[in-house]
Amino acid sequence: MSVLLYDTTLRDGTQSEDISFTVEDKIHVAKLLDEFGIHYIEGGWPGSNPKDIEFFRSIKQHNLKNARISAFGATRRAKLTCDDDPSIQALLESEAPVACIFGKTWDFHVTTALQIELHQNLEIIEDTLAYLKKHVDQVFYDAEHFFDGYKANPDYALQTLQAAKRGGAEYIVLCDTNGGTLPFELGAIIEEVKKQIDTPLGIHCHNDSELAVANSLTAVKHGITQVQGVINGFGERCGNANLISIIPNLKLKMGIDCISDEQLRKLYHVSHSIRELANMAEWKNQPYTGKSAFAHKGGIHVSAILKNPDTYEHIAPEIIGNQRRVLVSDLSGRSNIQYKIEEMGLDIDINDPSVQELVNTIKELENQGYAYEGAEASMELLLQKSRGLVPDYFKLRGYRVIDERREQDKEPISEATVRVEAPNGDTYHTAGLGNGPVDALNTALRKALEQFYPVLNEITLIDYKVRILNTTVGTKAKTRVLIESTDGKTRWTTVGVHNDIIRASYLALVDSIRYKLYKENI
Ligand SMILES: CC(=O)SCCNC(=O)CCNC(=O)[C@H](O)C(C)(C)COP(=O)(O)OP(=O)(O)OC[C@H]1O[C@@H](n2cnc3c(N)ncnc32)[C@H](O)[C@@H]1OP(=O)(O)O
Numbered sequence: 001m002s003v004l005l006y007d008t009t010l011r012d013g014t015q016s017e018d019i020s021f022t023v024e025d026k027i028h029v030a031k032l033l034d035e036f037g038i039h040y041i042e043g044g045w046p047g048s049n050p051k052d053i054e055f056f057r058s059i060k061q062h063n064l065k066n067a068r069i070s071a072f073g074a075t076r077r078a079k080l081t082c083d084d085d086p087s088i089q090a091l092l093e094s095e096a097p098v099a100c101i102f103g104k105t106w107d108f109h110v111t112t113a114l115q116i117e118l119h120q121n122l123e124i125i126e127d128t129l130a131y132l133k134k135h136v137d138q139v140f141y142d143a144e145h146f147f148d149g150y151k152a153n154p155d156y157a158l159q160t161l162q163a164a165k166r167g168g169a170e171y172i173v174l175c176d177t178n179g180g181t182l183p184f185e186l187g188a189i190i191e192e193v194k195k196q197i198d199t200p201l202g203i204h205c206h207n208d209s210e211l212a213v214a215n216s217l218t219a220v221k222h223g224i225t226q227v228q229g230v231i232n233g234f235g236e237r238c239g240n241a242n243l244i245s246i247i248p249n250l251k252l253k254m255g256i257d258c259i260s261d262e263q264l265r266k267l268y269h270v271s272h273s274i275r276e277l278a279n280m281a282e283w284k285n286q287p288y289t290g291k292s293a294f295a296h297k298g299g300i301h302v303s304a305i306l307k308n309p310d311t312y313e314h315i316a317p318e319i320i321g322n323q324r325r326v327l328v329s330d331l332s333g334r335s336n337i338q339y340k341i342e343e344m345g346l347d348i349d350i351n352d353p354s355v356q357e358l359v360n361t362i363k364e365l366e367n368q369g370y371a372y373e374g375a376e377a378s379m380e381l382l383l384q385k386s387r388g389l390v391p392d393y394f395k396l397r398g399y400r401v402i403d404e405r406r407e408q409d410k411e412p413i414s415e416a417t418v419r420v421e422a423p424n425g426d427t428y429h430t431a432g433l434g435n436g437p438v439d440a441l442n443t444a445l446r447k448a449l450e451q452f453y454p455v456l457n458e459i460t461l462i463d464y465k466v467r468i469l470n471t472t473v474g475t476k477a478k479t480r481v482l483i484e485s486t487d488g489k490t491r492w493t494t495v496g497v498h499n500d501i502i503r504a505s506y507l508a509l510v511d512s513i514r515y516k517l518y519k520e521n522i
Pocket residue numbers: 012015045047048049074075076077078102103104113114144177
């Protein structure tokens with residue numbers, strides 16, 4: 001059995017709150033989807049807006065390898081013929097080889113939304129499809145609200161499908177538009193449809209009951225051969241069926257070879273690239289492609305993973321381009337540390353006393369508010385320091401930070417001074433201005449240290465996160481600061497915790513600097 005993948009990220013996905021692709025973004029997404037092995041890419045609704053018209057004009061200049069481009073539209077307006085309907089004409093002008101038209105199935109929608117007679121809707125469906133069939137290579141029909149319509153009036157719902165069949169639809173796609181259908185209802189209804197309709201069937205599910213993926217897979221189990229969905233499940237309200245979950249489930253769990261093994265390895269890349277292009281926040285726990293999807297934290301889990309990863313993983317992460325991660329925290333045992341040691345390429349025996357010492361230190365520090373699962377550079381320093389492998393690169397003799405606003409209409413000024421002592425005993429006294437007290441402290445500290453460690457000028461701070469830990473004590477609360485740094489080659493994250501936010505930032509900054517020096521073998 002084979003299943004055709006129909007992606008509507010560029011149409012239904014853009015109905016998601018906060019998503020607005022440019023034409024260039026849309027072209028980029030289409031090319032990613034094509035490489036990934038998607039069979040149909042719905043590029044937009046040419047009757048809706050100039051951006052979508054431009055997309056269809058522009059995509060013709062790109063030679064796609066796998067995918068056919070589909071243009072979306074509605075059945076003709078009741079008062080217009082297809083020749084007069086601007087939306088139908090825009091669809092033809094798009095010159096897309098595939099047209100996907102949605103029409104009404106639910107009698108309630110016909111009388112309430114379209115406000116026409118039930119028989120008129122049947123005529124509209126049939127003649128819109130028949131008209132398009134004469135002009136477009138392939139015509140698909142999206143039966144909007146099919147499952148709700150069937151539950152309300154099965155006879156009429158099936159009549160709408162018969163009309164689509166008479167009109168020549170190559171595929172009839174059953175839509176769970178409001179996302180309220182349960183998998184067992186959906187399966188039973190599809191079985192009834194198959195008794196009446198011999199046109200190939202597709203499925204298009206929304207996620208309002210968090211069942212869009214389950215419903216899509218159930219539909220395939222009941223013989224449906226086209227699955228419509230959106231990358232990362234983007235879409236209006238709670239989103240559409242998530243192709244990032246559907247595809248590996250079809251291939252790895254149901255044995256349906258919808259894309260090649262090589263294409264499946266791009267799953268992580270496609271998911272993250274399209275999320276970036278959509279400018280949507282990271283979904284860490286996203287099944288399959290989230291950063292946490294194969295992240296193991298509990299000591300017992302990690303101990304078993306080290307013996308055989310199948311103990312706590314449903315698939316091997318590499319198959320879909322993701323990777324296993326082990327987190328270190330106060331829920332760790334020695335196995336977590338052992339995993340990290342191997343990951344860092346260090347040669348330390350699990351029975352070395354430093355390992356148990358590190359487990360104990362981490363549990364104690366986490367109790368004070370430190371969090372090492374996102375600050376692996378600080379953890380590596382802790383481990384290597386306990387083994388005497390991190391020198392005292394410098395001593396801080398003192399610092400002062402001034403943050404002042406001298407006049408009402410002027411921006412505040414932040415200034416820091418630091419005194420540090422180099423290993424040879426020389427003392428450096430520097431000052432720095434900054435965009436706030438932490439920035440000023442960073443400038444002053446780096447000015448001093450770069451005089452005897454020039455390599456530090458490669459470091460840039462790329463992220464600074466502050467979390468207040470015990471919020472009930474107000475301004476006396478403890479602060480955790482996480483700093484992410486890069487030297488252009490790698491990125492690393494360090495942590496600092498203190499009652500004083502400047503001191504917490506200083507601790508995280510100093511760990512970042514020490515990590516760079518340690519990695520340079522200085
Ligand atoms: C389930 C789905 O996801 S369907 C896709 C939904 N997506 C969108 O709506 C995004 C793109 N939409 C648009 O750009 C605009 O809504 C347009 C251009 C299509 C129409 O704009 P307007 O002409 O201003 O109409 P408006 O958006 O106010 O209302 C929609 C009209 O389409 C009609 N309509 C709804 N479904 C259908 C259908 N299947 N076939 C024909 N007409 C339909 C409605 O009855 C309404 O008609 P009315 O103006 O006579 O009351």
